[in-house]
Amino acid sequence: MLCMEQRxxxxxxxxxxxxxAINPVTRHDFAQPEADVEALKRYLSSALSIEVxxxxxxxxxxxxxxxxxxxxxxxxxxxxxxxxxxxRFGARALANTIxxxxxxxxxxxxxxxxxxxRADSDIKSLVDVKGLPFGFVDRNxxxxxxxxxxxxxxxxxxxxxxxxxAFLLSHSAVIExxxxxxxxxxxxxxxxYIHYSEQKERPALTLLSSSALLSRxxxxxRPNLPPQLERKLLSALLQIHQAAPDAARxxxxxxxxxxxxxxxxxxxxxxxxxxxxxxxxVSRAINGHGRIAPATMAxxxxxxxxxxxxxxxxxxxxxxxxxxxxxxxxxDLSYPGxxxxxxxxxxxLDQAQMQLIICPVQNIASDSGAERQKAYFDLLYNNRxxxxxxxxxxASQPETLELIQSGRPIALLEQDLLTQGxxxxxxxxxxxxxxxxxxxxxxxxxxxxxxxxxxxxxxxGSKGRSVDSFDDLIQALRQSxxxxxxxxxxxxxxxxxxxxxxxxxxxxxRPLFMTIGINPLTRWTNIPALAFDEFxxxxxxxxxxxxxxNIDTPESRQFLHTWISA
Numbered sequence: 001m002l003c004m005e006q007r008x009x010x011x012x013x014x015x016x017x018x019x020x021a022i023n024p025v026t027r028h029d030f031a032q033p034e035a036d037v038e039a040l041k042r043y044l045s046s047a048l049s050i051e052v053x054x055x056x057x058x059x060x061x062x063x064x065x066x067x068x069x070x071x072x073x074x075x076x077x078x079x080x081x082x083x084x085x086x087x088r089f090g091a092r093a094l095a096n097t098i099x100x101x102x103x104x105x106x107x108x109x110x111x112x113x114x115x116x117x118r119a120d121s122d123i124k125s126l127v128d129v130k131g132l133p134f135g136f137v138d139r140n141x142x143x144x145x146x147x148x149x150x151x152x153x154x155x156x157x158x159x160x161x162x163x164x165x166a167f168l169l170s171h172s173a174v175i176e177x178x179x180x181x182x183x184x185x186x187x188x189x190x191x192x193y194i195h196y197s198e199q200k201e202r203p204a205l206t207l208l209s210s211s212a213l214l215s216r217x218x219x220x221x222r223p224n225l226p227p228q229l230e231r232k233l234l235s236a237l238l239q240i241h242q243a244a245p246d247a248a249r250x251x252x253x254x255x256x257x258x259x260x261x262x263x264x265x266x267x268x269x270x271x272x273x274x275x276x277x278x279x280x281x282v283s284r285a286i287n288g289h290g291r292i293a294p295a296t297m298a299x300x301x302x303x304x305x306x307x308x309x310x311x312x313x314x315x316x317x318x319x320x321x322x323x324x325x326x327x328x329x330x331x332d333l334s335y336p337g338x339x340x341x342x343x344x345x346x347x348x349l350d351q352a353q354m355q356l357i358i359c360p361v362q363n364i365a366s367d368s369g370a371e372r373q374k375a376y377f378d379l380l381y382n383n384r385x386x387x388x389x390x391x392x393x394x395a396s397q398p399e400t401l402e403l404i405q406s407g408r409p410i411a412l413l414e415q416d417l418l419t420q421g422x423x424x425x426x427x428x429x430x431x432x433x434x435x436x437x438x439x440x441x442x443x444x445x446x447x448x449x450x451x452x453x454x455x456x457x458x459x460x461g462s463k464g465r466s467v468d469s470f471d472d473l474i475q476a477l478r479q480s481x482x483x484x485x486x487x488x489x490x491x492x493x494x495x496x497x498x499x500x501x502x503x504x505x506x507x508x509x510r511p512l513f514m515t516i517g518i519n520p521l522t523r524w525t526n527i528p529a530l531a532f533d534e535f536x537x538x539x540x541x542x543x544x545x546x547x548x549x550n551i552d553t554p555e556s557r558q559f560l561h562t563w564i565s566a
Contacts, residue, residue, distance in 0.1 A: 015226055017051045018233070020044070021063045021075040022250050036249045043247035047236035048229065054250075058170040060140035061454060067091060067222045074225075074233065076251060078142040078217040084451075085220055086410055090548060093218035093261035094230065095237045097252065113147035113211040114193050116178055117185040119204035126155035126208050128184075134163040135174040135186030139450045142217065144171055148187030151209045160443065160468060179203055218261050219251075234260060324354045326545065327380050328389045328413075329400060332360045335391070336446040337534040341413070344538025345389065352546055357385070387545045389413055392448035409548035413541045414447055416560035417532060418455050424562040425490050425514060425530045426459050434488030434512050436480045437464045440473055440500065442493035445516065452492060470503050477509050487511040490530075497527055514564070528566040536560055 020040075037054045044052040055072070057063050060081040066072035068089045077085060085091035117123045123132075129152075137144025145167075149159040157163065166183055168174050174186035175196050185208060196205060219237060221230060237258045240248045252258070285300040326349060330338070346356055359376040380388070387409040390400065429437055439456045441449035453466040467473040473489065480487045489504075489511045491497040497515035504510065514528040537560055 015050070015073075015229060017053065018044070018048060018073045018229065019053045019055065019066075019071065021055045021057045021066065021072045023056075023058060023060070023063075023076055023078070033250070036246070039244065039246040040248075040250055043240065043244040044233075044236055048232050050229070056250075059138055061138060064088065064140065065458070067220075070222060072222065074219060074221050076217070077220045078140070081140045081142070082217050082220050084140060088412065088415070090223045091220045092223070094221045094234055095219040095258040096261050097216045097218075097256050098259050099255050111143070111216050112190045113143035113151065113187055114190045115148055115151060115185055115187050115208045115210070116175070116193055116205045117208055118178060118181065119206040121181075121184070123184055123208065126152060126157060126185075129208075130157055130162050132163060132184035133166055133182065135166050135168050135177045135183035137171055137174060137188070138167050138169055139454060143189035143211075144174065144187050147211045151187075151211060155209070160449070175205075178205060219258070325385045326354055326356055326387050326389060326542070327385045328356055328358045330358065330360055330391055330413075333358075335360075337537070340534025341538035341541075344535040344540075345542040346538075347535070348539050348542035348546065354386070354546075387411070387548065389541055389545055392451045409545060411541050411545035411548065413537070414451075415544070416537060416540050417562075418447065418451065420560045421516070421530055421532055421562045422452070422455055422459055422490075424564065425516075426456075426464075428528075428564045429488035429490065429512060429514065432486075432488070432512055434486060435463060436487040438473060438476055438487060438489045438511070439464065439466045440489065440491040440493075440496065441466060442491065442496045444495065445492035447492050447516070449492070456490075470500060473500070474504070474507050474509065477504075477511060489513050491515045494527075494529070498525060501525075501527060528564055530562060531565040532560055532562045 033056065037056065041052050041054050044054075060078065063072060063075050063077070064081060064085050067075055067085060074094070075085075077091075082091065082093065115126065117129075123129060136148065139145055152159045152163070159165065166177065168177055168186075171188040171192040174183075174188050175192060177183045178186045179196075179202060190210065193205065193207070196202065221233075237251075238260070241252055241257045282300055285297050286304060326345075328342070328345065335341075342356070342358065349356055357379070359380065389411055391413045426437065437460050439453060441447065441452045441456075443449060445452075456464055456466060465476060467476055477487055477489075489500075491500055491513070492515070494515050497513070501513055504513070512528075514530065516530045540560060
């Protein structure tokens with residue numbers, strides 16, 4: 001293993017080719033994308049003195065997988081896709097996109113999620129889409145999925161059970177599906193909707209809902225990109241809007257430019273330089289002191305929001321001592337297996353002389369609960385929290401996205417269970433002769449359904465299928481080929497598994513059935529269960545985070561111990 005890693009690092013240091021992946025939806029007004037691709041390749045190849053390949057990709061999952069395999073070196077990611085890239089394999093932000101401060105009338109490109117429908121449809125509000133087909137981009141899209149699900153939830157619609165989701169893989173495909181009436185409504189980024197609305201010959205669309213302005217995603221780089229190449233690439237991006245406007249068309253709108261991504265903290269001086277005012281003016285605007293022209297105030301506060309700047313109450317003390325705190329963000333204190341997981345985390349942190357703060361930051365419905373949630377996030381912002389341990393559940397919250405944009409290292413709690421655990425379960429089912437596999441990913445599981453479905457698909461390929469309801473599973477089982485082998489079903493919730501098994505028996509369906517063994521009840525039900533060491537799960541997650549913090553820890557087992565309890 002060491003030799004393989006050494007050879008990989010040697011290859012990185014002698015890198016002669018760079019691959020850049022771009023989501024072309026960032027621009028809608030170019031007529032010949034091939035010409036723009038060639039212009040960008042020429043500019044970067046000249047600036048970096050190596051061969052550069054530019055790939056247009058509309059599927060974030062494929063891009064993330066390529067970065068993890070080191071087939072893609074650099075990618076323009078949305079905020080949510082970047083969060084996943086950080087959690088999965090340690091991607092870093094190289095440059096952020098911001099609006100150029102200008103006195104001209106050039107309109108800026110808004111970055112927010114909108115939900116649209118045909119203007120001539122019977123749908124007049126979000127409530128009317130309940131039970132109907134609904135178009136998303138893909139499950140890693142910020143505006144085309146993540147933020148839109150929040151908008152639906154605010155309208156009282158469960159995105160999993162109350163609509164018929166269709167994942168169409170691009171913003172333009174969602175718009176076209178709405179236009180043709182194939183879906184009742186769809187979620188896209190606002191700039192895509194604006195571009196469509198400018199084409200007068202097409203059927204009119206209308207807005208059902210829109211989010212607040214969002215921070216744009218960065219240009220991200222994979223781990224271990226050679227430092228010299230990284231510096232050259234950043235320099236090329238910072239100059240591209242002036243040095244090669246044609247090459248910038250796939251990356252920037254005319255009103256945008258790149259700025260270096262802050263891995264730790266955005267300074268007031270940087271903001272002052274970008275806005276074109278004094279340091280003192282920026283300070284007064286943020287603190288609400290002094291008389292400042294409304295237009296200038298709006299510029300400053302908009303840039304502060306886009307850059308993710310947070311005044312740090314502890315900043316004055318950072319040069320004297322480092323923090324020793326790690327935050328654990330979980331949905332609530334009923335998180336499955338929490339006691340064992342926390343014990344494992346704390347065991348690793350004790351060795352590094354660090355302390356754990358547990359923050360239940362989701363599923364809080366009351367006013368007092370909302371205040372408590374805000375207090376948790378303020379605590380994490382304004383204290384010397386060195387790093388964050390996240391569940392996939394908490395990683396999807398907007399407040400968590402802002403925390404991650406502050407540059408704190410993160411580690412995903414369920415990572416080992418998603419990879420090693422699901423592989424163990426799938427291997428066991430296949431060894432039992434199951435050629436067709438079905439996943440029932442429940443919302444009350446330790447594993448967040450969206451990412452679980454994605455990993456399951458990667459591991460099973462054409463042999464695996466995800467279902468969202470009991471009825472969908474029954475229909476799929478009836479349609480499956482049971483002559484050659486028995487189908488296998490993996491349910492991620494123990495309690496759902498109990499009800500589902502009885503439901504299948506009533507329907508005279510008896511597939512090979514298994515669950516994830518968190519609840520002690522499964523031990524008495526004879527349902528085969530994926531079991532794992534909860535203490536070790538927490539220990540491994542903490543060790544991954546400590547490694548990102550460059551803190552040495554004693555060597556321990558590198559793989560999560562999983563087994564089937566049957």
